[in-house]
Amino acid sequence: MSENKLKLRVAVLGAGKMGGILLQAFVKSGLLDATDVTATVLHESRTEELSAKYGVTVTTDNVEAARNADVILLGVKPMFILSVVKQIAPVLKPGALLVSVAASITTAAIEGAAGGEVAVIRAMPNTPSQVLAGVTALCAGRFVQDEQVAVAERLFGAVGRTVVVAERLMNAVTGLSGSGPAYVFIMIEALAEGGVNVGLPRDVATVLAAQTVEGAAKMVLETGLHPAALKDMVTTPNGTTVAGILALEEGSLRATLINAVKRSAERAAELAG
Numbered sequence: 001m002s003e004n005k006l007k008l009r010v011a012v013l014g015a016g017k018m019g020g021i022l023l024q025a026f027v028k029s030g031l032l033d034a035t036d037v038t039a040t041v042l043h044e045s046r047t048e049e050l051s052a053k054y055g056v057t058v059t060t061d062n063v064e065a066a067r068n069a070d071v072i073l074l075g076v077k078p079m080f081i082l083s084v085v086k087q088i089a090p091v092l093k094p095g096a097l098l099v100s101v102a103a104s105i106t107t108a109a110i111e112g113a114a115g116g117e118v119a120v121i122r123a124m125p126n127t128p129s130q131v132l133a134g135v136t137a138l139c140a141g142r143f144v145q146d147e148q149v150a151v152a153e154r155l156f157g158a159v160g161r162t163v164v165v166a167e168r169l170m171n172a173v174t175g176l177s178g179s180g181p182a183y184v185f186i187m188i189e190a191l192a193e194g195g196v197n198v199g200l201p202r203d204v205a206t207v208l209a210a211q212t213v214e215g216a217a218k219m220v221l222e223t224g225l226h227p228a229a230l231k232d233m234v235t236t237p238n239g240t241t242v243a244g245i246l247a248l249e250e251g252s253l254r255a256t257l258i259n260a261v262k263r264s265a266e267r268a269a270e271l272a273g
């Protein structure tokens, strides 16, 4: 494992849901040494509990955490990110890399808040990073070197797949894979409810639903076949599946999902201000 380690000091400013998932995974996967990671949160009352949970130093002092860091992962809510960047700008090491996971906030806005030629990478990960099955889209700001993109790919690669996209596509990514886990959780819950409705115990129904979603997703990723071809393999003429598909089409499942991604992407654009 040690040859795969990133020998970098990383500060996670805003170790909430997403920041916490990422920092735990970076350490657990062996990519970073716990001693090289520091994290911050807003409230002093949570630092002790989170230090114990994450196994890294957790404080409320963004400036101290950022001072010696090679990579600063910004995990605060979009509305707070520019003030946090302004706060840490005076202590940034030359060559430090800022990585923001904030929805909507552009690399240009972060560069502006940093007030200099600072390397900024914008990332949109998702919560399945917690089980190393995440997907993260990355885009680079104006002052980023190729090696810094490679560092970000290593970091997010430790928690799943990565793709590099043009920045103009980041809100679209947010609408699909950033918010998408929530849509899929709702689908799994609803499929399980269907199972309960036809007599299955809840726990069995939930396992059947979740494993079916995982298996179907794996088939798409591993066979490279079009989802429609895989759907056709399940669908016997005059059989059970096509009866279920009729119900999906009557309920406009496709249009509903297309709209979900579209509305979320539109909201991401709105939040950019």
Ligand SMILES: NC(=O)C1=CN([C@@H]2O[C@H](COP(=O)(O)OP(=O)(O)OC[C@H]3O[C@@H](n4cnc5c(N)ncnc54)[C@H](O)[C@@H]3O)[C@@H](O)[C@H]2O)C=CC1
Residues within 6 Å of the ligand: 013, 014, 015, 016, 017, 018, 019, 040, 041, 042, 043, 062, 075, 076, 077, 078, 080, 084, 101, 102, 103, 124, 125, 126, 127, 178
């Ligand atoms: N939750 C998700 O599925 C995803 C979230 N994101 C992005 O991640 C960011 C955080 O979202 P969540 O983790 O869901 O929110 P959260 O509320 O769980 O985490 C935010 C954390 O920031 C801390 N914080 C607030 N102000 C601070 C400050 N001034 N200094 C240091 N820490 C401060 C809070 O204590 C909290 O721990 C957002 O920008 C969001 O757009 C991106 C992808 C997915």
Ligand SMILES: O=C(O)[C@@H]1CCC=N1
Residues within 6 Å of the ligand: 103, 174, 178, 179
């Ligand atoms: O709901 C949100 O705003 C964040 C961004 C992507 C997922 N959660």
